[in-house]
Amino acid sequence: MFSTKLQDRSRRDVLKLAAAGVFAPTLSGWLPVLAKAAPSGGTGKAKSCILLWMDGGPTHKDTWDLKPDSKGAGDFKPIKTAASGIEISEHLPKVAQVMNHGAVVRGMTTPEGAHARAKYYMHTGFREGQGGVVYPAIGSLVSQEKGAANGAMPNYVAIGGRSFGSGFLGPKHQPLLVTDPNRGVEDLKSALSLSTFDNRVGLLEQMEKAFHREYKADAINDHKTTYERAVKMMQSKEAKAFDISSDPSKAKYGSGRFAEGVLMARRLVEVGVPFVEVSLGGWDTHQDNFARVKSLSEQVDAALSALVTELKDKGLLDSTLIVWMGEFGRTPNINARGAKPGRDHYPRAWSLAMFGAGIKGRVVGKTDKEGASVVERPTTAQDFLGTVCELMGIDHTKKNETATGRPIQMVEKAKPFTKDLL
Amino acid sequence: MRLRPVALFALTTGLAVLVGDLTNIDAQEKVNKKAKKKVDAPATEPSEKIPPRAPRPSNPVATPAAKDDAALAKVIDAEVTRKLAAAKLTASAKCSDDEFLRRAYLDIVGVIPTADQAKAFLDNPSGDKRAKLLDELLADPRFGRRMADIWTAKLFPKDSGNRFVLKEPLYKWFEEQFNKNPGWDKFITSLVTATGTVADNPAVTYFLANRSVDKLTDTTAQHFLGIQLQCCQCHNHPFTTWKQTEYWGMAAFYSKVKADNPKNANKGGDNTTIGVQEGNGRTKQKDFFPEAAKNVNAKFLGAEEPKLNEKDPYRPALAKWMVAPENPYFARAMVNRTWAHLFGRGFINPVDDMIEESVASHPELMDGLAKHIATTGEYDLKYLIKAMCLSETYQRTSKPTADNGADTKLFSHMTMKVMSPEQLFDSLAQVTGNLRDTRGKGQPVGGKGPRVGGREQFVNFFLAGADTTSAVDYEAGIPQALRLMNSPIANNPATIRALLGKDTKPADAIEKIYLAALSRRPTADEVKDLTAYVERVGAPDAYGDILWAVLNSSEFTLVK
Numbered sequence: 001m002f003s004t005k006l007q008d009r010s011r012r013d014v015l016k017l018a019a020a021g022v023f024a025p026t027l028s029g030w031l032p033v034l035a036k037a038a039p040s041g042g043t044g045k046a047k048s049c050i051l052l053w054m055d056g057g058p059t060h061k062d063t064w065d066l067k068p069d070s071k072g073a074g075d076f077k078p079i080k081t082a083a084s085g086i087e088i089s090e091h092l093p094k095v096a097q098v099m100n101h102g103a104v105v106r107g108m109t110t111p112e113g114a115h116a117r118a119k120y121y122m123h124t125g126f127r128e129g130q131g132g133v134v135y136p137a138i139g140s141l142v143s144q145e146k147g148a149a150n151g152a153m154p155n156y157v158a159i160g161g162r163s164f165g166s167g168f169l170g171p172k173h174q175p176l177l178v179t180d181p182n183r184g185v186e187d188l189k190s191a192l193s194l195s196t197f198d199n200r201v202g203l204l205e206q207m208e209k210a211f212h213r214e215y216k217a218d219a220i221n222d223h224k225t226t227y228e229r230a231v232k233m234m235q236s237k238e239a240k241a242f243d244i245s246s247d248p249s250k251a252k253y254g255s256g257r258f259a260e261g262v263l264m265a266r267r268l269v270e271v272g273v274p275f276v277e278v279s280l281g282g283w284d285t286h287q288d289n290f291a292r293v294k295s296l297s298e299q300v301d302a303a304l305s306a307l308v309t310e311l312k313d314k315g316l317l318d319s320t321l322i323v324w325m326g327e328f329g330r331t332p333n334i335n336a337r338g339a340k341p342g343r344d345h346y347p348r349a350w351s352l353a354m355f356g357a358g359i360k361g362r363v364v365g366k367t368d369k370e371g372a373s374v375v376e377r378p379t380t381a382q383d384f385l386g387t388v389c390e391l392m393g394i395d396h397t398k399k400n401e402t403a404t405g406r407p408i409q410m411v412e413k414a415k416p417f418t419k420d421l422l
Numbered sequence: 423m424r425l426r427p428v429a430l431f432a433l434t435t436g437l438a439v440l441v442g443d444l445t446n447i448d449a450q451e452k453v454n455k456k457a458k459k460k461v462d463a464p465a466t467e468p469s470e471k472i473p474p475r476a477p478r479p480s481n482p483v484a485t486p487a488a489k490d491d492a493a494l495a496k497v498i499d500a501e502v503t504r505k506l507a508a509a510k511l512t513a514s515a516k517c518s519d520d521e522f523l524r525r526a527y528l529d530i531v532g533v534i535p536t537a538d539q540a541k542a543f544l545d546n547p548s549g550d551k552r553a554k555l556l557d558e559l560l561a562d563p564r565f566g567r568r569m570a571d572i573w574t575a576k577l578f579p580k581d582s583g584n585r586f587v588l589k590e591p592l593y594k595w596f597e598e599q600f601n602k603n604p605g606w607d608k609f610i611t612s613l614v615t616a617t618g619t620v621a622d623n624p625a626v627t628y629f630l631a632n633r634s635v636d637k638l639t640d641t642t643a644q645h646f647l648g649i650q651l652q653c654c655q656c657h658n659h660p661f662t663t664w665k666q667t668e669y670w671g672m673a674a675f676y677s678k679v680k681a682d683n684p685k686n687a688n689k690g691g692d693n694t695t696i697g698v699q700e701g702n703g704r705t706k707q708k709d710f711f712p713e714a715a716k717n718v719n720a721k722f723l724g725a726e727e728p729k730l731n732e733k734d735p736y737r738p739a740l741a742k743w744m745v746a747p748e749n750p751y752f753a754r755a756m757v758n759r760t761w762a763h764l765f766g767r768g769f770i771n772p773v774d775d776m777i778e779e780s781v782a783s784h785p786e787l788m789d790g791l792a793k794h795i796a797t798t799g800e801y802d803l804k805y806l807i808k809a810m811c812l813s814e815t816y817q818r819t820s821k822p823t824a825d826n827g828a829d830t831k832l833f834s835h836m837t838m839k840v841m842s843p844e845q846l847f848d849s850l851a852q853v854t855g856n857l858r859d860t861r862g863k864g865q866p867v868g869g870k871g872p873r874v875g876g877r878e879q880f881v882n883f884f885l886a887g888a889d890t891t892s893a894v895d896y897e898a899g900i901p902q903a904l905r906l907m908n909s910p911i912a913n914n915p916a917t918i919r920a921l922l923g924k925d926t927k928p929a930d931a932i933e934k935i936y937l938a939a940l941s942r943r944p945t946a947d948e949v950k951d952l953t954a955y956v957e958r959v960g961a962p963d964a965y966g967d968i969l970w971a972v973l974n975s976s977e978f979t980l981v982k
Contacts, residue, residue: 068489117581128579132640132650134889152899164885174886177901182848187904191913196967199959203971206951209502214821217838230903244775403892404770 023284044153044391044418045359046321048269049142050311051277052262052304054296054326055070056284057115059343060351061332061371062293063089064104070370072333072343077291083361091297094305101308101317102355103421107365107374110347110381115284116349118327123164125411133402138385139275140173140412145229145394146274147173152236157268158277159261172226175277179259184242188234201231220333241267249310254302261330262303269320274392286335289342300324308355316351317356323390325352332372349374352384359421379417386414387421480643480782483790489798492553494809496789501787502815502833510828514835519982520942521553525942526811528981530559532568533848537921537937556811566601566760569846570594571844572763575890575959576645578631581866587631588693591624601664601973606756607803614744617928619697623941629681639673647723647753649777669722673741675869677704697937700735723751745801751776753796757788760803764810766894767830767836771824783831820982839981840896842854843884846979847877853973854909896976904976908970913971920965925948928956931965939972 061067066078066089072111075362078087081099088096088104093104112127113394120128124135136144139156143166147155156166158175166173178185190197204227212220244250244264247409253259259276268276280299283293304324311317330343349367366376390409396414399407483501486493523543527535537545543555561566566739574593578584601611616625632638643651643679651669659872680699720736721727722743730736744752758776762768767784781790791915795806818836826834851857857880884891884902891897907911908927921938922931932952936944944952954963972978 114582117587120582129579129583129637132579132644134580143800163758169479170895170901171884171886171891171899174899174901185904187901187908190908196963199955200967200970203952203955203967207971207975207977210948215838215982216827217820217980219838219840219896219980222977223898223979226896226898227904227907227974230900230907232898233905234908290455321588330469402770406726 004077007026022350025223035047035097044321044393045092045319046356046392047146047272047319048274048276049139049321049323049388049392050262050265050269050307051139051275052300052364053277053279053324054283054300054324055119055279055281056326056328057118057284057328057345057350058292058296058326058351059289059330060106060108060346060367061330061343062066063297064218064287064351064353065094065106065367065371067332067367067369067371070332072331072370074334076294081361085394086363086374086383089292089297092301093359094117094301095308098305098308098355100361101359102322102353102362103290103359103362104351104353105364105384105417106351107377107379108350108384109374109378110350113328113345113347115327115345118345122327122381124167124268125414131407133406134167135177135408136167136169136400138171138388139164139175139206140166140169141400142275142392142394143173143385143399144169145389150225151269151272152229153238153241153271153273154233156275156277157273158279159264160257162280167409170403175275176263178242178264181244181257181264184244185239188239188242190234192314211395214242214256238271241271241273248357249306252302252306253351254299254306256299258299262307266307269311269316270314281318285330285342286344287337287339287342289334289360291329291340292342304355311356318358321357321388322355323352324354325387332370348372354421357421362421364417364420373383377417377420380415382411382414383416385411386416389414389417391421441973445971454643458595458968480785480789481912482793483786485790485794485798487798489800489802489805490803491809491812494794495812495814498787498813499815501790502783502813505784505832507958509832511832511834512660512813512823514826515822516814516820517817517836519552520940520943521819522817523555524941525553525836525981526552526559528839528845529811530556530568530807530844531562531564532571532842533564533852534939535941536852537934539940540937552817553812556808560808561599562676563597566597566599567602567803570596571842573600574588577628577641578706579641579889583633584631584684585690586687586693587627588620589627589631591620591694592627592631595624595627600803603802603804606795606803607752608801610752611738611741611745614642614646614741615735616736617698617700619695621694629698630684630696633681633683635673635679636639636678638676638679639669642740642744643672643723644774647751648758648770648774649723650777651723658922661856668721668723669719670718672723672740674718674720675736677720678702678736680707681707681787692728702733711783738799741978747793747796749796752790753792753801756801756803757791757795757806758782760806761810762893764816765833766839767957783833799864817848836982837894838892839893841979842891842893843881844877845981846884849978850911850973852876852910853921853969854914855920856914856917890936896980907970910964912970913966915962915966917963918969921969922962922965926961928961931961932956932968935965935969935972941968 041202041407061070061072062074062076062383066076066087067073068078068296079090079093080098081096082104083099084100085189086104088099110118112121117128123137123139125138126135139158142153154176154264157174157178159178159181164272165175176185208220208224212224242262242264243320243360244267247263247267250263253263258278258280264277279297282292282296304322307322308317311320330345331346333343334341336342349372364377365379367373368375388397396411397409397415399409401407434946466667482495485497503513522539523540524534527533538563543551548554572592574589578589578592612888613625613628616623616628618626620627620630629638632641643649651672652707678700680701682696684693684696687693720725720730720739725743728739728743730739743749747753755773758768758770759773762771762773762820769784769788791806795801799805815833816836818834820836820838822835829835830837847857857877883905884898922934930947932949933943936942936948952968955968958968
């Protein structure tokens, strides 16, 4: 008789029950499969993750995996870093000094080569359209697993550009978008005086009570919870994290929206937000690759190095995972587009970088002489996402249910490389 | 009874999802991709005999011999009452006029009534005003919009492959068709067999937006037959008896479709001139039709392989089979989906996954209604909606009784539904007058006035990346609540001026706000409390406060 009962259960209930560990042995059939999903290496201690999203697909050969002796070597020279044996681009000199707190993953290899599909893939670990389901981004998964259900702060914030959302997990795990870090959160402040706003909330509370007394539906309570959280956030001290105007460290991060976004990310992590994504666009360098990558690298260099250093100073580096990545790499060869050539899309072999979370100056994977294919430790999007989960103490084999009751594993077929990082 | 071994349902097989935009990829990568682009071969068990499988037989209830909505409503009530009695549950009372009014408006035309409409209905003493209202609403052109909102979301999924395909022509076509109400059989036949350009026949958009046989097969099964087949694309269905060959047998009906590739609109491509043809042979468009599926004959789901002439189009044969009264899925899916639209949940749930092992809450009623609508009822959707809405079952209050609060499947009380983002936008726009319906006009241009975006932007913000929101769970998050509280939507002083006019007596002003936003008059207690509030805070600010609270209340956003 359970199959219909399960169908009756709303998605919210299922999630609630799952979170509470209520799925006891009583519900036979498929439930033991869920129960059996023993914690898979979810032992990491990171409490927050900052994803620095390099939109457009950053060139691996001009950032983390330089090949000075290859055919398409390009203009940049490698430099030594604080991690012995790791060399990175000369335009990341400050990052080089904190490389002992990071790792370069040089064996990324993925199947999607068009921007939109590849971004979706790297955020969710699933191909767009697969199985007719919209999958949640890693930020939404972290929000669900590490977020506070009733806290004053949102559990997933995306700064400076659209991000991928919560898919079938529902709007509760959608990112709160900050378009311009200088303006903070849209609609966070009321234009009204404090007393007027209080009056209004008082009226609202009164109406909610009366309505619930008569109609009693769950939806009324859920509405109340959401509004309470939103009001709490408006009034909270933590929400000041969104105001970067008077942060004394501002200059360290460089200038521009990305620098401001990274600074805001640090402030958000300090007040316990579990996932923050900051994006930096412009990496789609089909043309004029070297001048553009140099300028982008300078932005990354200032902001990323300041972020690592400041988190370390505040004692938060071990509990914060920083990821730098885009949707794919770029061709090992330089194209022949006019006077200022560039590199084109290349998902077959590329790099990403991770810092914090106890990582100690490591390299995972290796590409061939040209940076064209992976010769050691090929790493899939799933391996990477599984590693992020493990570093955050999340069991990536856990299954979430879609609205129609389909269980979908958080990350499919992951072979994480956590132990190679620590 | 068979359980749903959900773990098996995980989507693992490496289905080659086809890349929509190759414009920026260099040759080196294309070569690379070709090597990877493999589609799993269809089943290697072609010789296996698959027994025909129809949904569980039931004893359909007797239905009227002619189209008679009131009589059909009585059939519904008798069966629902019988089940409630068997479960020893009481039924909630008949809903009040205001509950009925707002519910019917939102369900049928997708927006709440205006204050004047509410007042007129509530003050109308005639005994048949509910039936008359249903007729008015079903004849209202906004019925087409409401249904077009729902069906465009289903049949034009958001993905990067169709981002240049024009959505508006399909939306408009749906709107017209739902208003014309040609019969669900004819409607779906013209959709499934559509040929021509977008400009000539907007229905072809369905094929352009789902540009591959597997997507078409999935959406056809899911939305018109109420079955999820996509698992069988790669392996046998884990918890039904569908075999993988069934999938490609259904897919073969779309095998001769040639759907143009959308042009890059950023480079000025005109996507009204692209379209769909059905050729003589199987399409060679690789991205449309996977190699591996080409040797499977067209075969109706769970039924025979029809004799098809290679020179004739295949899709009419599929459509004919689907809409035939004896088809075991089509009418049931229509009835179940329509019921869910009005009651928040179907007889079988999920409505697009009516697996044969599932047990309907009211199988006899569902099958009776399906049989009726497919024959006597002429697949008349408006007639079906009217009959359901005339029933006492639909006209129950959502207030639970002492013993039926926990019931979620026997329809002892009306389910509290949550407004869809479209309903919320349209209702807020009507009350506040400061939201613009920008459909078909692109993005609104910036300018003076409050910063509020268009309808699509609002809807997308509330959908937050999903295809639809739940009909019964409140899912909005903090960003949505912040927007409703603090954006100009509910904070425009002009709204309250326009709404109240010269009314200065608190009781009248409060009544106007309640009628406009909640479609009801305030209770005596509410008038007393709010009048005291107005006296304390002072008009007109106090009215702005009250309107704000009402627009942000759960009573506003829920459909009681």
